[in-house]
Amino acid sequence: MSKYLADENGYYGAFGGAFIPEMLYPNTEELRVNYLEIMERDSFQKEFKYLLKDYVGRPTPLYYAQRLSDTYGTKIYLKREDLCHTGAHKVNNTIGQILMAKALGKKRIIAETGAGQHGVATATVCALMGIECVIYMGEIDISRQAPNVARMKLLGATVRDATSGSKTLKDATNEAIRDWINNPVDTHYIIGSVVGPHPYPDMVARFQSVISEETKKQLLEKEGTENPTHVIACVGGGSNAAGQFYHYLDREEVNIIAVEAAGKGVHSGESAATSALGKVGIIHGSKTLLMQTVDGQITEPYSISAGLDYPGIGPMHAHLYSSKRAQFVSITDAEAMAAGKRLSELEGIIPAIETAHAFAVLEHQKFQSDDIIVFNCSGRGDKDLQTYIDYFEL
Amino acid sequence: MSKYLADENGYYGAFGGAFIPEMLYPNTEELRVNYLEIMERDSFQKEFKYLLKDYVGRPTPLYYAQRLSDTYGTKIYLKREDLCHTGAHKVNNTIGQILMAKALGKKRIIAETGAGQHGVATATVCALMGIECVIYMGEIDISRQAPNVARMKLLGATVRDATSGSKTLKDATNEAIRDWINNPVDTHYIIGSVVGPHPYPDMVARFQSVISEETKKQLLEKEGTENPTHVIACVGGGSNAAGQFYHYLDREEVNIIAVEAAGKGVHSGESAATSALGKVGIIHGSKTLLMQTVDGQITEPYSISAGLDYPGIGPMHAHLYSSKRAQFVSITDAEAMAAGKRLSELEGIIPAIETAHAFAVLEHQKFQSDDIIVFNCSGRGDKDLQTYIDYFEL
Amino acid sequence: MSKRISELFDTDKKLVSIYFTAGFPKLNDTVKIIEKLEKSGVDLVEIGLPFSDPLADGPTIQESSTKALHNGITTELLFEQLFNIRQKVKIPLIIMGYFNPVMQFGVEAFCQQCEDIGIDALILPDLPLREYQLHYKEIFNRHGLDLIYLITPQTPEERIRAIDQMSNSFIYMVSSSSTTGAKAGFSEENQEYFKRVEEMKLKNPTLVGFGISDKNSFDQATSHSQGAIIGSAFIKHIENKGIDQIPSFVLNLRHE
């Protein structure tokens, strides 16, 4: 067992666990007891892989970015999760979880969403399976992410507004958890990242691990080695990063770089740079690093990208940070936007603004000409066009 | 040689040719003389296939749509062009043409666009290759397709408004042709469909033929036969249809269904059902079926989907129509919108509204339980969300 | 077990326990509310330590928490407010909160403060049994604090028995698998669950919480348990009627 993966109690070093009220105990317990056995079933693996291939469009290419490489004098590969059905890596997880829910005999799905990517990915797999779907979304996010709200509705999902707290992702998560508490028997909660109580972080990471599994094979073909010198991914909750890092965690020769959103600057008071600003605490059932007041109240993060606008990180990442296995970099809104524009102009790929944060590392750090860098190109920028338009006055 | 493909003069039966002013002669002649030789070069094929795989994300899946099949009591497969980079089949052609332009030593690319899909696909490959790019777009389309305009700009392209005529696709095409006339040496014009003077229809069809090439292989794996009983695709200019039909043209046992936009009704006066309403004429350098007045003035078509809103069809399709090799079906706005919603709810796939027209055939025609139907799922509906929102009041 | 709690359960009467949010409606209402509750005949008080993300609670309690935080309540300030409380009230006092603020204060320091003040027990719904046993039980015990466990209709019998074994004062029986304030009145199913637990003849008494808003639901809840906890309904009451009307709220629960 990797020392960077969850132990049987869902701990990554000092992080993780299941800090949940008793009302959630049966739900998470049912999952905890069954998830590994279900995931290992042949029938499960077969259907999961089939849907990833024929429905999601996997394997996603590992694309050698010629002009980007030339510009930065190093070898750069992009793992093209932006080509996944629905536009980001999120769907790898929702496909896995909908099959899990079916195996558990669930009849109803709930999920939280911030920018709407996970909501769309969830509504999508529910349509695919013909299962009822309720998505919780902060009232403020509903109004600023209207196109994704429309997508969810078109897919037949019910979008319910979270009106509590700051009316954004954190609150949508609270509402989803409440729904689950109130519907403990027939409902499965599809969490959208490697966060939440055990076994979610581990389960989601396993579903996303297909990313690095494919990367290994593809890089071997292209470079004669499974190992890049660096893997780089942005971290909101951390699912695309978990997927991209997964099979490299124990290969210490592979450098891991996790990229967080610094918003208007790490110390500007408007930031989502959890590792830089956070302390150990409990959020959404997990012990991890999170942004909070001295009093333990969770603070509102800020980032131009809704998907990184989360006050915690998954426990795996808290562990990678504190064990120094991964290097953490904070990227501001301005740096991310510039990186997004650069990738668009150099490669014809408009990345999600979350994803753009990862690419901004190229301006922070000098790489060697024989380095091999794999970026998780976690999502496409279609959902972010309005932000690009406003920012660059297009 | 197939009797359904272009002869050496670019004729499909009575249709096609190159009805161009002498000012365009050198440009099209250079292309005509060279295109086949260039396309057959090993180096060209290698790079084309490489980019289709690693950049575009091919092969796109041939997805068995279980719930859709159950609903209609037949076997339905979707060729998932919606998963292509930039969201539709259009990029297969722009990748091919940018390589063609490079092989011809061109330094500048122009293109026309209506809804913006072809403009985005062109701007994308120009960014990829670092080549200057000018996109012509009708003034009216620019204002109603703002997100795609932003994408093109973000990709570094110049978007120029066509202010003549009805200020839509037809006029953007005229403007692009004028630009080409004025820049005959260094500029390549990337036409976005199987229209225009010879050799464009043939060249674009060849680039898109990868769709049916893959379909054959994939269906063989899944059903033990390369041949479906029916292939179905929507026809604007006809490029996605050409790609989906290509390798089946001479297999008369495969029924071909081409779907046109009837707008508010074939005879409502607001329609784009070219085969039903058109007569033989010349449009954009090609002899084909087109919608025109008795006097030979080209009329403004109408469809809720910008990509089908073209008064002509490619000469290949005119020939398929008049030779009765293909069956043509006209689908109204309302039928298409309902079909788009149905696919969203049943399969979790929100199609482009162009694409939705094809699926509406399922409500027009009864298929047998052992029929095998392949739809070209030509594009995703992200670009059409505002139309879906307005139409269904989401 | 805290003496105040053990003595309390040594009666036959159905116990009324009230939950309220510290620092709400006004920052300095905390002590006044506790005093009024005791005077009105309430048997046990749960003082809610506000948390920004109270995911086991419904909208009423969440909103009161948000307001209390906005009023300026902090863990430290709450302890200051409660500094002299034992000179004023005798009934058992429980602090109910989420684990994160406790962690940030320091579990040891937190327990020390509770002991100093005379708090009898803690309810920390998101502190799991296993964590508690492994890391915190010893600290709690050292400071004479009980941790109150929750059970729900979905809690398997085996686990109820285990919880009963570990508990040392009473068990918080969540009426239905619901966040606070979610339902009103009890279904047949609920009642069967109350009865089922009663018939398990646990060593600890039970108090029913969640969904109790009036005499009717109070009576239903207590027909198979020793008392009930009222939260959201009480918070709504003081929000609408003010804290001076506390006695009438309590009266209405018992007589009608």
Next chain:
Amino acid sequence: MSKRISELFDTDKKLVSIYFTAGFPKLNDTVKIIEKLEKSGVDLVEIGLPFSDPLADGPTIQESSTKALHNGITTELLFEQLFNIRQKVKIPLIIMGYFNPVMQFGVEAFCQQCEDIGIDALILPDLPLREYQLHYKEIFNRHGLDLIYLITPQTPEERIRAIDQMSNSFIYMVSSSSTTGAKAGFSEENQEYFKRVEEMKLKNPTLVGFGISDKNSFDQATSHSQGAIIGSAFIKHIENKGIDQIPSFVLNLRHE
């Protein structure tokens, strides 16, 4: 070759040819304009048959076409307007249009009408040589009509010679590879092209078209050819000054 055209080119003078759009600015201006042009000393007139999508033309001609169509011009109506034209003007008349309206009218019927009216030649820029030769030449010839071919700076010598062989009146030498109205004045390159073609000593004379707007460009264009065709500049002139000012436009081209 049409007699009117052959006689015209039998002079030494530099020929002025004017293009205008039929039915513009007013529907019934067509004949008036032709008459005024002849009176002003213009040698040859190209009557534009409007088309909705004139892709070889620039914005000025496109707009005039759109307006003319809006005014109600049709192929049939144009022929009606021209019915008596040969009783009024003697100079060669050419109809310039796109092939689609001709096709819809019927090529045979169109040529018959032209013959009846006394049209001397046709310019159909989007009717390719090959098509013409294969399908239409015979019809044109039967009705005594010449088809005027275009050449551009990019047309290879070989193709120019072929066109010269097939032509029977004059060659329309497009000044630069440009749509009408796109440039003003001529570059060195342009002039070299004019010279190059002159030195090829073709059997047909050449008229230069595209980009001629005033005496200066007219003189440049005709230094190596027998005349020039003015389109956009003339249309702008009548749009701004009205058709009564036609004589001054023509005068300005020759004297300044």
